[in-house]
Amino acid sequence: MTDTVFKLGAEEAGDGRFRRQQSKFRDWADTTEPGRHDLYVSYACPWAHRTIIVRRLKGLEDVVGMSVVHPYRDERGWAFTGGEHRDELHDWDFLVDAYDATDPSFEGRVSVPVLWDRQEHRIVNNESADIIRMLNAWGTEGPDLYPEDLRAEIDAINEPVYDNVNNGVYKTGFAGTQEAYEESFTALFDWLGRLDERLGGRRYLAGDRITEADWRLFTTLLRFDAVYHVHFKCNGHRLIEYANLWPFARELHQWPGVAETVRFDEIKRHYYTTHPELNPRRIIAAGPLDMDWTEPHGRG
Structure with missing residues (x-):
């Protein structure tokens, strides 16, 4: 683990209120064909997790590829460290390379998810709300999530x-x-x-x-x-x-x-080690021990 520290930057406003940056890439792809688009995601990130889930529910795993970043993130942004956390397309070391390839002038925080267009070699969209609607429209399986x-x-x-x-x-x-x-x-x-x-x-x-x-x-x-x-x-x-x-x-x-699609180990590793201003010793909380996600839900 590097000692390079992740910082909020412009999102940490002067009045003490956190203001999330706006997604920069908001193009829309009405249709796709197998192998045209890929997702860059993190299992730790809730915004990226939405897209992982919808990709699965809509039967798109053989249509839309996926590369997963490592859960630890420092000021260099999301990284590919090898093994499961490898860029399947370009063998890049950092997700910032995708941003640089799309817009070399980009200066914001590098975020996931990213929808990548192989044919045009660029980011189509990095807003999870848009991406899940595109995936919903592309997929033929499961319920329509935006009827x-x-x-x-x-x-x-x-x-x-x-x-x-x-x-x-x-x-x-x-x-x-x-x-x-x-x-x-x-x-x-x-x-x-x-x-x-x-x-x-x-x-x-x-x-x-x-x-x-x-x-x-x-x-x-x-x-x-x-x-x-x-x-x-x-x-x-x-x-x-x-x-x-x-x-x-x-x-x-x-x-x-x-x-x-749920990786609690990656979720906890990401949050508890990435924000030293909140958890300077980077100790990962062991609990909770009283949650059974397999317990019958009783809802219908």
């Missing part, structure tokens, strides 16, 4: 879940002042309570059909007790204390093929 009749409701729930939960744990964890921390902490647990109540009256966030909204929430819930509760000081409640969110998360974890 036309539910799009308005999906969009309406995605926005506050992103701001207060998906990104809310980061705004809480990386808050630079007590005021900023308490502001995001309060919003986070307010929305977790709202979502728990919502799921008490319906199977999924948008009704009786699973959609992208559920998978977008799932990857945050999956990491909550193992990482965010401790590492990001999101200690208002644990996931297992919610009457509906915890069974909901177990149901999605037990969805065919999903458990195989």
Whole structure:
């Protein structure tokens, strides 16, 4: 492990509030053919994990290739260290090479996921919300995760879940002042309570059909007790204390093929070793020991 330190840079605002950088590459591919596109992902990252899950659910594993970065990240960005964490396309050492090949002037934080176009030798898109919709449109297997009749409701729930939960744990964890921390902490647990109540009256966030909204929430819930509760000081409640969110998360974890995409070892190694300002000794928390993701969920 290198001693080079990862830093938030421009995302650490002067008022103590964490402001996530906007994704730079937002092109859209309406169709694909086998071997045209590849994903660069991390099993540790919740944003990239969304794309790994949708790629599997939509039967695209033989259509869209995938290269996995190492879970540890320093200021040089996500790295390929060999073995399973190898760039299958170019044998690059760092994901920044993909950004440089696309736009040599790029100066932001190198992020995953990345959708790469082999034919044009460039990044098509590095916004997970866009990528999962492209994958959903390309795949012929599994349910439609963005059905036309539910799009308005999906969009309406995605926005506050992103701001207060998906990104809310980061705004809480990386808050630079007590005021900023308490502001995001309060919003986070307010929305977790709202979502728990919502799921008490319906199977999924948008009704009786699973959609992208559920998978977008799932990857945050999956990491909550193992990482965010401790590492990001999101200690208002644990996931297992919610009457509906915890069974909901177990149901999605037990969805065919999903458990195989979950790497708690990489998740914990990434978070607890990458942020020395939060965990300077880089000791990886051993727990929790009381979560059984295989326990029957009882939701239908």
